Amino acid sequence: MKHMVSVFSQHLSPEGAVREIAEQIKSQAENIKIVLFFASSKYEPLIIGREMKKAFPDSIVVGCTTAGELANGKVLNESIVATALDDHIIHDVAVAVIKNLSKDINVTEAFGTFERHFQVSMQEMDFEKYVGLVLVDGLSMAEERLMDIIGTKTDVHFVGGSAGDDLQFKTTFLFCDGEVYTDAALLVVLKPGVPHEIVKTQSFAVTDRILVATKVDEVHRTVYEFNGEPAAEAYAKAIGRPVEELEKYFMCNPVGLVAAGEPFVRSPQKKDRNKMVFYCNIIEGMNLYVLEPTDIIKETSQVLDDLKQRRGQLLGIIQFNCILRTLELLKEGRLENYGELFVDIPMVGFSTYGEQYFGHINQTATMLVLGE
Amino acid sequence: MPGRIKQIIDKVVQVKGRGNPILIKSTKLKFTLKGIDPEAYTMSSPDDPLLIARVEDIARSFGVPL
Structure with missing residues (x-):
């Protein structure tokens, strides 16, 4: 069994796509702590959200809609990609939703959830033992304020991306344990059982x-x-x-x-x-x-080479890649080359409407890297 | 007396950084993203009241007493 599995489906129906995702994950992983998935907006969000939770009732299940997906060695469209992280790679995890971002951004309740779960205040939480993921409504225009507030209230580093809707710019969706949200952000705090680091690369x-x-x-x-x-x-x-x-x-x-x-x-x-x-x-x-x-392929390849040299075997990568980078690679006819950079590493990710690391940024790839 | 802005920034970096190079770097980065470049101020920088108010606000948001 694998510690981090990454899979995808391009099945036309949301039920069929989730079925294919679940079959692939369950045949390769057990003791799953969290399932993270990124889905094209072509799938009906209410069905995707509900079916993914039904498929993994004992795990935390979170995700969002995208402007394109990434899985292992492929840059995809109109698909659903997912990763399952087991209890070796992630010792503990908690998730919280911040609703109504456009009205007010208040992380107090979300941080309270994490503090009760991990029994440590977010101010005191050790940034070397914990790491955060953040998924945000990509049309909320709230990312800067959210990241600013998070950054003033904890030393834990949060990395993530803004949800997309396949360049329609109408509505993006976030998924958390069977529920579907818009105008919201999902915060996930992970306690990895393996070394981890956050990578930010821009060309x-x-x-x-x-x-x-x-x-x-x-x-x-x-x-x-x-x-x-x-x-x-x-x-x-x-x-x-x-x-x-x-x-x-x-x-x-x-x-x-x-x-x-x-x-x-x-x-x-x-x-x-x-x-x-x-x-x-x-x-x-x-x-x-x-x-x-500069050259996206060359620079990303250097980043990965450096990671492999320093970390040895990489157990997996969760990637948030700007849609503008994806479009640039598409224009250059090099999308496949980009995907191939990750062919030997379990990786999932999506093309975002913005990336998060300390602040809100553009034309960047942010990644959570998990290594042995 | 010039240099108040640098003094406040240094205090926040000292308290939040706790001597850890990663936390010192991330605290300075957070300042930069809030529109205040911590490296741009010295003990000779004039005491601009508007800027002082901004960095004091940032210190307060970090929970650092001045």
Whole structure:
């Protein structure tokens, strides 16, 4: 039996897909502590949520809808992927739902659930013994505030992604033990029984061109001015392109908040007259560096090589990969190459509407890596 | 007296970091993501009242007494 199993199904019906998922997992794993699954929005969410819990009544079952799925060596669409983690790899786990994100974000109840379960306060919880997963409604625009609040109230590192809906941008769903939520976030605290680490990788080089956000609307992720000039004009000048053609360069020239030498990517979404709207918020006064693209396949491969060198055998990876990276790889015809990087590691993940690690980021892959 | 902003940041990093390099790094990163670059301030940085209020708010949110 395996400690971490990753499987997928492309069965057309939600019941059939869950049946195939359950058969594959049950034939390879036992003593399952948690089942994590990511499903295309083509499946009826109420049925998927209910059937997955029915299939694994004795385990915690959580997941979300996606903008594409990842399992082992494949980058998928219109599928459901799942992983089962046994009691060797995960000694203990608890899950909590934060509802009504658009009204207010309050983690007190969720953190109370974890504190009662693990018998330790979230302030005191040892970040080396515990790790958090976070799945968020990808259309809530609440990720920054949620991650900020989590980060001020615990040292435990949370990694995760924003749920998708196959680029329809209508509704995303979260699944927790048979229930289905929107406008919500799921927090999972894991106590791994094996060494673990969080990886963040983005394929960009930091240039020396700086844009200072001098006038912003943080709530709406909109920048009015960079360097005291209309945002679009200043950005155009910084990337050396005509302002009328800006949107063509958004994908390859996002901007980055640089901390500890590495960028936390903020991707432009659209130009609105002279304003620029981003996929995550920018705070007034922030120094942002123009980024230049590097090779996603090459850099991700280096990250995995480094992990294998340091950790030896990897038991599994849970991956949150930005949909913009997926689209870039699709455009380059290299989706298969990306999947193949993970062919020898049990891995599940999904194409997200944003990634979470300390904050909310874009054009990044965040991963929870479990090793022996 | 200049340097108040750096003093507050240093206090938060000291309390939250507890001497652990990973916690020190993550506390500084959390400051950066909140829009305050901890490396940008020195003991010569002027005492901008608005910035002082912001870093005091951050210290309070971390539960660090000043």
